[in-house]
Amino acid sequence: MILWQMIRFAFAGLAANKVRSALTMLGVLIGVASVILLLAVGNGSSVAVKNSITALGTNSLTVTSGSAGGARTASTVKKLTVDDARALADPSAAPDIKSVAPVVTASATADYGNISYTPGSVIGTYPAYFETANEKIAHGDYFSSDDVLNSSKVAVIGSTTAQQLFDTEDPVGKKISLGGTPFTVVGVLATKGGATGFNDPDDVVIAPLPTVQNAFTGFSSVNQILVQATSADTTTQAQSEITQILMGTHSLTDPTKLDFRVSNQSQLLSARESTSQTFTVLLGAVAAISLLVGGIGITNIMLVTVTERTREIGIRKALGAPKAVILGQFLAESTLLSVIGAGLGVAVGMAGSHFSVVGIKPVVIPSSVLGAFAIAVAIGLFFGSYPANRAASLRPIDALRHE
Amino acid sequence: MNHRRARKSRAVEEQRQGPPPPVIQVRGLTKSYGHGDATVHALRGPADPVTGEPMGVTLDIEQGDFVAVMGSSGSGKSTLMNILGCLDVPTGGRYLLDGVDVGHLDEQQLSLVRNRKIGFIFQSFNLVPRTTALAQVELPLAYAGVRAAERRRRAEAALTLVGLDKRMDHKPNELSGGQQQRVAVARALVTAPAMLLADEPTGNLDTRSTEEVLSIIDGLNATGRTVVLITHEDEVAAHAKRVLRLVDGQVISDVRQGAVAGPPPLLADTLATTRRVPLVGGPR
Incomplete structure (x- = not known):
């Protein structure tokens, strides 16, 4: 009963100075929303990073040709070949490597x-690539x-490519001509998304390695070798095994002068x-600082309110x-100021998180919503307690004489 | 808190044994402000014949009495009123309200005493802003912990008593001065206090409203309520059964105008001449 009475009085008190209350709430609102x-x-940005790790495959290693620094002359650089890939696929020499896929x-x-x-x-690659x-x-x-x-003329196409070529038609079983060579589409990849700029991971055609080599690149070398380690924990061992094996196949002795990169x-x-x-x-x-500033705003306005209502306190x-x-x-x-401010702040924060900010899609952390709200309410209590205590400690005679 | 209240009221009961004591017993009450040479004695009473020190004001007010305290500004009458109302604490002396020595009470207990035993009526009405007349009158009951339905019933009865049953939903800024003061009177009497303390209740009112408010106070006293009224107008003091005059913090005259039992003098005259009962007041 007394509690209900208090809340009613609090509402009446806030309503008596609408602009002031609204501005104070705005302070809390901005704090919570931010x-x-x-x-x-x-x-959102760390989720994006995590997603791209998963998209890559957490235990994948990429071997590319080229030196990792140091002297680099055309004669010393040996291109990666399918033979290199075969050497890596030897389970006795490289126990931590699960699969190998040369890529052109x-x-x-x-x-x-x-x-x-x-x-x-x-x-052009092996099925392990997938x-x-x-x-x-x-x-x-x-x-x-x-x-x-068999160097079959078959291909798996990305979702973007499928959409461009076939629109709504079902691509599976259809024949496409790729640079004059006919390929049968056997599958469509799931959309990976996460297109960054001009590099769309869904805009690909993947075909068996010899078929692509035969039709386009020739058999001399491969662009990279994609290696999958047995698990995410063994990637480091796998990496050193790759280095060991490729140093052998490329007849290198100095580990500082490699012609490939893992x-x-x-x-x-x-x-x-x-x-x-x-x-x-x-x-x-x-953001927490702005929440604190909002809290100080509450103290400030409550001090003004107490001074203004000293006489009323005396009467009571x-x-x-x-x-x-x-x-x-x-x-x-x-507390009412902070609860309403925080409530609106949560609403604004949730609404705002639907827009992407500087290219990052925000991902709301549920605990941050709860936490921000709780902290705002606690701030209302904490920062309101000083003015409230000041009001309650007024001597009635002084309060009544106050003009 | 309820436990505390229960304990408190039991203590009050225990002190009440024997014949009913005077509502107010003041013994050697002094109040001074400042220190050393700058000390101002707002209440001093007669000076001690030997030392010259102020001996303080001593005063008894019987239950059912209607006392007017008169004096010019600075005579100490407001200081006396504030101490009697437990709004201020005396510098020296003892003050027993309804048999309880309020000097030994802490702040929590003092607020309880103000709530239960004293009804205030101020010169400047002192209504809570933005609050309807009904809520205004319910306020002291709410602080006393009375349930909502009971609170409303008693507040309505009190407002009806002061003739404001049609104005219950009005806020202070929608009421005239006389009406505001009548709301204040209703608020003061709704808790059935031991004493009504009125500090120049008609000071801000026109003649007609003054008469209205005073006749309500007369009626309340006629039904047995103790009234202490502070004024500097003789017309107002004429309503009282007993008139105290204060000069420089001491009582210089104490005149009885009517018996403690029975209606206040002016109301008695009216009754005698018109034989009509102006029905204000009612059982406690």
């Missing part, structure tokens, strides 16, 4: 009927090892992830209001 939104932006890339125009389209890349590169079939099937052995994408990306976490913490700190005390009731009334008012 905590939610900025943490969501930080979280080409560029060709695809024709279907009267539609002509140039996909982002034409890739698992290593985390490419999944949405419709149809992968090509098989037999297709590789890159471990997931390591790179986890470094980026920790960077984005630092970024999140920084953003959160800035003369009528026998106990200290606790006066304290409760002003605390209720400041």
Whole structure:
């Protein structure tokens, strides 16, 4: 009963100074909304990094040709070959390597009927590539090892390519002409998404390695070798095994003068992830400061309110209001300010997180919403307690004499 | 808190044994402000014949009495009123309200005493802004912990008593001065206090409203409520049964105008001449 009375008084008190109350709430609103939104932006960027790690395959290693620094002359650089890939696939020499897929890339125009389209890349590889590169079939099937052995003219196409060439038609079983060579489409890849700029991972045509070599690149070398380690934990061992084996096949003795590079994408990306976490913490700190400023705004306005209503406090005390009731009334008012402000802040933060901020799609952290709200309410209580206590401690005679 | 209240009221009961004590017993009450040479004695009473120190004001007010305290500004009458109303604490002396020595009470207990035993009526009405007359009158009951339905019933009865049953939903800024003061009177009497303390209740009112408010106070006293009224107008003091005059913090005259039992003098005259009962007041 008394509680209900207090809340009613608090509402009446806030309504008496609408503009002032609204501005104070705005302070809390901005604080809460910025905590939610900025943490969501930080979280969004680390989620994006995590997604690209998963998209790559967490235990994949890429071997590319070229020196990792040091002297580099054309004569010393030996290109990667299918033989290198075969050497890596030896389980006795490289126990931590699960599968190996040599990759050649080409560029060709695809024709279907009267539609002509140039996909982002034409890739020739082994079936192991699909698992290593985390490419999944949405419709149809992968090509098989037999297709590789027989140099079958079959292809798996990305979702973007499928859309461009076939629109709504079912591509599986259809024949496309790729640079003049006819290929039968056997499968369509699931959309990976995450297109960054001009590099769309769904705009590909993947065919058996010998078929692509035969039609486009020739048999001399491959562009890269995609290696899958047995697990994410063994990527480091796998990396050193690759280096050992390829030093052998390339007849190199000095590990500082390699003509190939083994890159471990997931390591790179986890470094980026920790960077984005630092970024999140920084953003959160800035937002927390604005929440604190909002809290100080509450103290400020409640002090003004107490001064303004000193006489009213005196009247209430003369009528026998106990200290606790006066304290409760002003605390209720400041808490109400923060609760409404925080509630609106949550709404604004949630609404704001639907827009992407500087290219990052914010991902709201549920605990940050709850936390920001709780902290805002606690701030209302904490920052309201000083003015409320001041009001409750006024001597009735002084309060009544106040003009 | 309820436990505390229960304990408190039991203590009050215990002190009440024997014949009913005067509502107010003031013994050697002094109040001074400032220190050393700058000390101002707002309440001093007669000076001690030997030392010259102020001995303080000593005063008894019987239950059912209607006392007017008169004096010019600075005579100490407001200081006396604030101490009697437990709004201020005396510098020295003892003050027993309804048999309880309020000097020993802490803040929590004082607020309880103000709530239960004293009804205030101020010169400047002192209504809570933005609050309807009904809520205004319910306020002291709410602080006393009375349930909502009971609160409303008693507040309505009190407002009806002061003739404002048609104005219950009006806020202070929608009421005339006389009406505001009548709301204040209703608020003061709704808790059935031991004493009504009125500090120049008609100071801000026109003649007609003054008569209205005073006749309500007369009626309340006629039904047995103790009234202490502070004024500097003789017309207002004429309503009282007993008139105290304060000069420089001491009582210089104490005149009785009517018996403690029975209606206040002016109301008695009206009754005698018109034989009509102006029905204000009612059982406690």
